Amino acid sequence: MLDSAFPITFAAVRKKNVVLENVPVTAYAAEGKALARHDGKVIFIEGGVVPGDVVDVRLSKNKKDWAEGKAVHFHSYSDKRVAPFCQHFGTCGGCKWQMLPYSQQLTYKQQQVADHLQRIGKLVLPPMEPILGSVHTEHYRNKLEFTFSNKAYLTNEEVKALNGEIPVRPALGFHVPKLFDKVLNIDTCYLMQEPVNLIRNTIREYAVTHGLTFYDIRAQQGWLRNLVIRLCTTGEIMVNLVIHHEDKENRIALLDHLLKTVPAITTALYTINPKGNDSIFDLEPKTYFGKGYAEEKLEDFVFKIGPKSFFQTNTYQGEVLYKVTRDFAGLTGSEIVYDLYCGTGSIGIFVSRNARKVVGIELIKEAIDDARENAARNNVTNATFFAGDVVDICDDAFFAHHGQPDVVITDPPRAGMHEKLVNKLLEIAAPKIVYVSCNPATQARDLALLDALYTVEKVQPVDMFPHTHHIENVVLLKKRVNN
Numbered sequence: 267m268l269d270s271a272f273p274i275t276f277a278a279v280r281k282k283n284v285v286l287e288n289v290p291v292t293a294y295a296a297e298g299k300a301l302a303r304h305d306g307k308v309i310f311i312e313g314g315v316v317p318g319d320v321v322d323v324r325l326s327k328n329k330k331d332w333a334e335g336k337a338v339h340f341h342s343y344s345d346k347r348v349a350p351f352c353q354h355f356g357t358c359g360g361c362k363w364q365m366l367p368y369s370q371q372l373t374y375k376q377q378q379v380a381d382h383l384q385r386i387g388k389l390v391l392p393p394m395e396p397i398l399g400s401v402h403t404e405h406y407r408n409k410l411e412f413t414f415s416n417k418a419y420l421t422n423e424e425v426k427a428l429n430g431e432i433p434v435r436p437a438l439g440f441h442v443p444k445l446f447d448k449v450l451n452i453d454t455c456y457l458m459q460e461p462v463n464l465i466r467n468t469i470r471e472y473a474v475t476h477g478l479t480f481y482d483i484r485a486q487q488g489w490l491r492n493l494v495i496r497l498c499t500t501g502e503i504m505v506n507l508v509i510h511h512e513d514k515e516n517r518i519a520l521l522d523h524l525l526k527t528v529p530a531i532t533t534a535l536y537t538i539n540p541k542g543n544d545s546i547f548d549l550e551p552k553t554y555f556g557k558g559y560a561e562e563k564l565e566d567f568v569f570k571i572g573p574k575s576f577f578q579t580n581t582y583q584g585e586v587l588y589k590v591t592r593d594f595a596g597l598t599g600s601e602i603v604y605d606l607y608c609g610t611g612s613i614g615i616f617v618s619r620n621a622r623k624v625v626g627i628e629l630i631k632e633a634i635d636d637a638r639e640n641a642a643r644n645n646v647t648n649a650t651f652f653a654g655d656v657v658d659i660c661d662d663a664f665f666a667h668h669g670q671p672d673v674v675i676t677d678p679p680r681a682g683m684h685e686k687l688v689n690k691l692l693e694i695a696a697p698k699i700v701y702v703s704c705n706p707a708t709q710a711r712d713l714a715l716l717d718a719l720y721t722v723e724k725v726q727p728v729d730m731f732p733h734t735h736h737i738e739n740v741v742l743l744k745k746r747v748n749n
């Protein structure tokens with residue numbers, strides 16, 4: 267119920283562009299939106315709002331049971347708020363929850379997992395384990411991609427100060443949300459340890475002083491496009507500079523300057539991308555310096571990570587997540603384990619010593635190549651990996667050939683599992699399923715279907731991304747005895 271101290275003006279309720287006044291925000295909803303209620307109507311609110319704030323909301327959608335909008339004015343702020351620590355907060359698209367104390371962020375994430383599983387999944391839940399917070403709440407990422415643009419984003423104050431004469435200014439930083447051609451110049455980012463800020467700022471400064479051109483995404487011209495930096499817990503640093511076309515002289519001069527200024531870089535690559543989009547997956551990065559990949563460690567397993575490989579972006583919490591997964595699987599050494607959506611095979615490899623056999627399946631062929639190589643590097647001889655769509659690969663013949671699973675580990679992308687796969691899992695009826703998810707909403711949907719045969723035994727949220735609304739959740743399912 268709303269606090270009657272804040273009467274809401276609810277003029278023309280179903281019309282668009284209505285501004286609701288004095289709305290007390292009561293909770294967080296999914297995807298980082300805040301939530302308020304009025305007359306049984308749910309209002310989702312964007313715009314840096316936290317529960318406890320009282321705001322005016324301009325509606326962009328207005329349906330019968332719910333509405334959506336943006337906070338346009340703050341009447342008062344929640345007393346739970348803290349001062350954001352980053353100078354780019356509010357403009358940059360990342361770390362949107364910095365105004366909440368970390369403990370409060372964890373509380374909201376925990377609540378959301380429970381909420382999704384109960385409301386969407388309509389599941390009977392065991393007591394949930396408290397969310398495992400990240401030991402590092404800053405500098406926790408191992409990879410970031412920065413974008414070059416010839417159009418720096420300017421704040422309203424900066425635009426005003428320029429009296430409408432907006433110069434074309436080069437930028438190297440992050441895309442501003444919803445403005446695809448504008449990039450915010452990042453000076454200090456707290457997502458990765460040094461020398462990441464030094465690397466980015468060195469390249470920008472050199473490029474500006476030497477007149478190198480920054481990409482113009484609308485005109486599709488300009489030389490410098492993207493900068494991908496990976497920093498591993500092993501100390502290795504991999505830099506991949508993405509350029510629009512070859513310019514040997516400038517490329518060598520820029521990379522040499524970078525390597526001289528930041529000698530800690532262990533490998534530097536460049537990738538030529540003449541395409542209209544930023545994806546490098548269909549391109550061939552070329553090694554300029556070092557071995558062309560980096561090595562990351564989880565426990566005593568070593569993983570080779572190439573410029574196109576996927577790896578959990580928070581190494582410390584990745585290890586925590588995999589440990590939870592391995593614990594939930596409860597392996598004794600005699601089990602056949604399927605690792606569905608296995609990426610570069612890291613979960614399968616991580617549990618391989620505790621299993622008789624691991625079978626990994628993943629859509630992207632290059633990831634499977636990495637998985638096989640990583641297994642070999644770690645002397646894992648009981649894991650096999652297959653490239654293809656899990657829905658196509660997981661047929662009766664495949665299970666007959668590779669063995670009925672004792673444990674299925676599944677780690678699908680945000681969309682969750684395809685219904686056909688869920689049905690197949692119900693048919694195969696492995697005694698245990700460990701479901702690792704980065705989206706509790708789709709996880710809840712899939713669990714509701716699996717409920718036909720499985721009970722939720724354990725729920726363990728893990729926070730991989732402090733200061734964001736993203737949630738990772740691990741669920742252990744056990745086949746019901748009487749089925």
Ligand code: SAH
Nearest residue numbers: 607608609628629630654655656677678679
């Ligand atoms: N378990 C891995 C990766 C999880 S990310 C890890 O911990 O690192 C999800 C993975 O699912 C991605 O690698 C993606 O390429 C893969 N994927 C997405 N759709 C798929 C499908 N239909 N079949 C097989 N793999 C798929």
